[in-house]
Amino acid sequence: MGTRLPMLLLCVTVALGAAAPSAVEARRSATVRRVVRGKGKTGRCRKLFRACVLAAAMLATPGMAKAQVPQDVNNVCSIFREQPAFYEGAVASEKKWGVPVGTQLSIIRHESGFDKHARPPPKKVLGVSIPFTHQSTAYGYPQALDGTWERYKRETGRSGAKRTDPKDATDFVGWYVDMTSRELGISKNDAYKQYLAYHVGQSGYRAGDYNSGHEASARRVRATAAQYQQQYDSCAAELAKPKPTMLQSLGNTLGGLWKRATGGGN
Structure with missing residues (x-):
């Protein structure tokens, strides 16, 4: 997965953070001008969120995150x-x-x-x-x-x-x-x-x-x-040579982290 999941989480955090009103805004009276401004801000946040989701989907989809043509066609x-x-x-x-x-x-x-x-x-x-x-x-x-x-x-x-x-x-x-x-x-x-x-x-x-x-x-x-x-x-x-499955790779990674956390498994 590489940086795909962190990027998606970052996008979601930024989008939600931008959509969340501050404490001062929450205390203000809901005038027509502020309501209109709030709608505009919500619209921008939605667009930002959609863009982030699209970017993450492209990274997660084989063939979209990288060029379709192999990098070195001579080898x-x-x-x-x-x-x-x-x-x-x-x-x-x-x-x-x-x-x-x-x-x-x-x-x-x-x-x-x-x-x-x-x-x-x-x-x-x-x-x-x-x-x-x-x-x-x-x-x-x-x-x-x-x-x-x-x-x-x-x-x-x-x-x-x-x-x-x-x-x-x-x-x-x-x-x-x-x-x-x-x-x-x-x-x-x-x-x-x-x-x-x-x-x-x-x-x-x-x-x-x-x-x-x-x-x-x-x-x-x-x-x-x-x-x-x-x-x-x-x-x-x-x-x-057989390649490890995604589940096997995840297991190997978690196993390595566990050994490190427990001092090598001793």
């Missing part, structure tokens, strides 16, 4: 420590689909930059961007098109899957790479060709419908995939 171990859902999803996807963790995360990074609400640029007419339009329906971490995402949900039975969910995104990438491997014969370890097929589509890859820009992007994906995989191999054992 997959750092990404996994900061956002465990990516770690859990990538490991599960590798086990299910046989797609390396490094390849999964590299595709997501170069498709969306780990921005859960990423969308393609707006459409343009005569060089002018048209508001509320996009060049395609690609969305979320994996930048999956609407039609492809619906197919993924049907074929995997994950009807509630969301493109903004790290676990669903990594599972989707694994599913797509596995399908590409079966349909086009591309190795799941070949991040370069897999990304070309991922970005232009399997039919586009089969028809050779990609250019030098796509090839340059695929080379970057391949380099990042190798980097991520090497990093992951160095921290996989650490990340696999």
Whole structure:
């Protein structure tokens, strides 16, 4: 929880303190002018209290208190420590689909930059961007098109899957790479060709419908995939260790305080 609970308590204290009348005010006669002034003050206090509650709620809600994009996108171990859902999803996807963790995360990074609400640029007419339009329906971490995402949900039975969910995104990438491997014969370890097929589509890859820009992007994906995989191999054992639950952490903290208060438990 960190500073979240103290901040909430401080906000409540300040708001209530501001709302409480002083002894002098309590003794004053309730003239119309003072009544109006009191109402104004009460309104301000309510706004202050609501603002404090909203701030505390944001701090208490995962993903709101911190940026959605990982702080260090160049280090997959750092990404996994900061956002465990990516770690859990990538490991599960590798086990299910046989797609390396490094390849999964590299595709997501170069498709969306780990921005859960990423969308393609707006459409343009005569060089002018048209508001509320996009060049395609690609969305979320994996930048999956609407039609492809619906197919993924049907074929995997994950009807509630969301493109903004790290676990669903990594599972989707694994599913797509596995399908590409079966349909086009591309190795799941070949991040370069897999990304070309991922970005232009399997039919586009089969028809050779990609250019030098796509090839340059695929080379970057391949380099990042190798980097991520090497990093992951160095921290996989650490990340696999079971993490204590919140209740266990609280128990450990209270146990430490008790030992301190009783002189080490002697």
